[in-house]
Amino acid sequence: VRETTFIAGDWGTTSLRLALCRGTKILDRITGPGVATQLAAPQANFRSLTKIWAAEYGPLPALLCGMVGARIGWVETPYLACPAEPQSLRRAAIHFTHEGATVSIVPGLSCNNPLGAPDVMRGEETQIFGAVALSPALASGRHLLVLPGTHTKWAIVENGTVQSFLSAMTGEIFALLRDHSTLSKAGGNPQTRAADGFRKGLARLKSMPAGAVVHLLFEVRSRQLLEAVPEREAIEYLSGLLIGADVAAALQWFGAAATVVVIGEPALAARYNDALTAFGAESCNIDAADASLAGLRVIFGDVLGGEN
């Protein structure tokens, strides 16, 4: 059996990660700008990033997920409503020809979230199905997964199907407050180590009743002014408050879960592990990049003539 050579990519808001794959092997990797940060049109970016591969292998099919399918992406791919499984994503994918090869874009998912609001994701659905493929225990029963990021997603997977999910702006709010607010301009010493600011912020959030986070944020500033907390420790404290508030409320909405599956890049996943532990939940981790590739293989397995 001749294995297909293809490009697999997670093209998000702020970055593009492409892998050149043959079967389950990764031959090469390349990164580029996200759909919101790129200066050129998506097709021009894609062409210039992949031309070295095209020169060697000729036209290559590309499987993409993420914001590349959003209105601000390459070709808009409508959201698919939950419950969703890999086969339904496969059927709803959009395919078009670019430089003599087929580009396939996975749709995002929509749902009515546990708080009764419409909700959306793009890219995380692929990571979720990849995680299920990488951890067969997730294929049956009910599981709570969290995908930390700019917009953290909490998802319920039941018997391998995404039932619903909930978004939190945790990462975006953290970045806005860190980079653009008065919280980090209080004159704290920027050189000092962060020490255990994250743990302190987490413990502080946990010690307070639900809903306190809106009145705890300002102390990230006042502790620099009055208690000489160094700036970097204050920013870590902010991270602890925000991730703590996200985790505390999510565990309230979704109820107790045996083990929460964290799909993320390792440093951020570790913060969610700590917060989940603080609120009494066990967790295990799956790398987000591994999950993306595994998910694209699951969704497009038949196209690739692979194991799925």
Next chain:
Amino acid sequence: VRETTFIAGDWGTTSLRLALCRGTKILDRITGPGVATQLAAPQANFRSLTKIWAAEYGPLPALLCGMVGARIGWVETPYLACPAEPQSLRRAAIHFTHEGATVSIVPGLSCNNPLGAPDVMRGEETQIFGAVALSPALASGRHLLVLPGTHTKWAIVENGTVQSFLSAMTGEIFALLRDHSTLSKAGGNPQTRAADGFRKGLARLKSMPAGAVVHLLFEVRSRQLLEAVPEREAIEYLSGLLIGADVAAALQWFGAAATVVVIGEPALAARYNDALTAFGAESCNIDAADASLAGLRVIFGDVLGGEN
């Protein structure tokens, strides 16, 4: 009795409001940049803004409050710890000579807030004592006041003394999310009227358990994507969620109050009136600019040879 002519000013982070006063009369007003937005040094800004008054009246004493006394202001004025009354602010004020006249800066206040954290204010203390002067009923008994703004302050005044206060970053978070986040870039029609987005956001926040706000913010975006909510309505909805979360939690910390006193500019005060009503609290309003002037008169009454 010859009444003193003087300059009274609230010099905040983003704007400077100066009034030329004689006794209780306001002869003229002028506005300028705040301490964080000015390009020139504070003394140069102050000189150029007031030179028309100096030309007519000669050197004039100036009474200032706000961020002008912060590390990033004109002359740093250390925080005074609560409980505080006008006389203690008067004693802790800093005075210096500028262009042949005395400039006096009111110190800010610090406290251990109701959530057990250090907290600070600069400028609001002057408005609070001005409000007490303008509403004699506030001079005795215990009162809850709220001063909405970039950093909203909730304060307890007991028998005319500021006992403690609590800061919320409500205004700053709203501005960051409105201007710099993905919430307002979802492609909603920017021309449509805001309709009753604020009321809807407030009702939505109120319908949920405490702590839900971190998971409600993303729906400001998803409702634009999936329910065609216009951008301006979505931003009003965001305002309702944030002010609702601020008010709901504050009423929880401070307990029921007979009538909450809102000191603010009228449009923002009205939002807090609506939110307070939604959570079962009555409120009345005092204009922030009036309160600032009245507060400076109360604090420096003896200097001015006035009625205090």
